[in-house]
Amino acid sequence: MRTRAEIKRRVYRRAIAVLALITIITAASSQMKADTGTCSGQSITLPFTDVASGNIFFCSIAEAFLMGLTNGTDATHYSPSANVPREQMAAFITRTLDASLHRGSRRAALGQFWNTQADGLQGITTVGDTPISVKSDGFNLWVANHNSDTVMRVSAANNDVTGTWTGVTSLPNDLVIAMSKAWVITEDGHLYRVDPNVAPGAAVLITSGLGTVCEAIAFDGARLWVTSKGSGSVSAIRISPLQVQTFTTDLIQPGGVLYDGANIWVTDLGDDSLKKLNSDGSVAFSVALPNTPGNPKHPVFDGTNIWVPTQNSKLYVVRRDGTLLATLAGNGLSQPFRVAFDGERILASSIVVASPTLSLWHATDFAPLGSVAVSNPAHGVCSDGISFWFTQDLGSSTPGKIVRF
Secondary structure, three states, X not given: OOOHHHHHHHHHHHHHHHHHHHHHHHHHHHHHHHHEEEEOOEEEEXXXXXXXXXXXXXXXXXXXXXXXXXXXXXXXXXXXXXXXXXXXXXXXXXXXXXXXXXXXXXXXXXXXXXXXXXXXXXXXXXXXXXEEEEEEOOXXXXXXXXXXXXXXXXXXXXXXXXXXXXXXXXXXXEEEEEOOEEEEEEOXXXXXXXXXXXXXXXXXXXEOOOOOOEEEEEEOOOOEEEEEOOOOEEEEEEOOOOEEEEEOOOOOOEEEEEXXXXXXXXXXXXXXXXXXXXOOOOEEEEEEOOOOOOOEOEOEEOOOEEEEEEOOOEEEEEEOOOOEEEEEOOOOOOOEEEEEEOOOEEEEEEOOOOOOEEEEEEOOOOOEEEEEEOOOOOOOEEEOOXXXXXXXXXXXXXXXXXXXX
């Protein structure tokens, strides 16, 4: 027989065990509920059971999870005290960049998340003969018609032609929107000004003698830069007062040109390279593009990298320090002539007569996003931040088109 004292001790031990169990369960349930906290006055619930609501980083962790930047270390743990390896940090950074681009674009604001699957679905506008270059000012498209000696303005809102400027003689090749004007360079080195604030009429000749086979024009905030493949030169033009400087050193056949916010870059057919220019026109350094002969054409800057299309059906991605990051091929690339950037994606146009295509790429990880066959060569391509636009050359003195893509 157990004594009363033994029974009391047994009951006491059981009570202690029950209390301990209750304490453990309470602590565990409190930890399970610690995934709920208040951020900006709103109750936020996370799937993680190891992020206490009192954690000063709770709301930052919640934002990272809700934005899709992190999924935790498993379905129920965030592991807030664990070290972050470099490969995981790379994933965090790229997801952050992708989410910022994807959610911050004009396409996102308008709910236009699609990649167009066929040309002509969103609007076609008839322009002049051989539209070779198209640029956006944010509201309108400006088209240089190579064989018509004209420049046209097209409304991005309704695809209507709202103005035609004539007298751009000797084959306009490219244009740039700067200083509230459109500036047009012709193949034989004439620079014209088109003022959108004046009723359409004749373009104004600014200067001539900028070289032969002038292919491209860019603006650096103070000067217009014009390449001359035939003369092996690049000219820098100040408008007021008019001043022209021409540079030839270390240049062979410069074609495409762009400004990246700090420097002018030109592609050089003569040695299949991309060249960075100093402000005095000298070549700072040259980036050799492999797979020669490549015939590099008109590049674009995406805010970080430079994309260079070449006629050997390659697309080169170059960092501003001169590092060749990638050589892209396939995905419908077929002698790309120009490229455009819309804030997220790169679109490369094609001038192959037999089977022209548009090739679409993701700007951050260079992933191919597909290609679309088009009916006619596309010399020009640009973006207004919402849509891409490309030109179509129908040939045989037939009016060309610009197409919203």
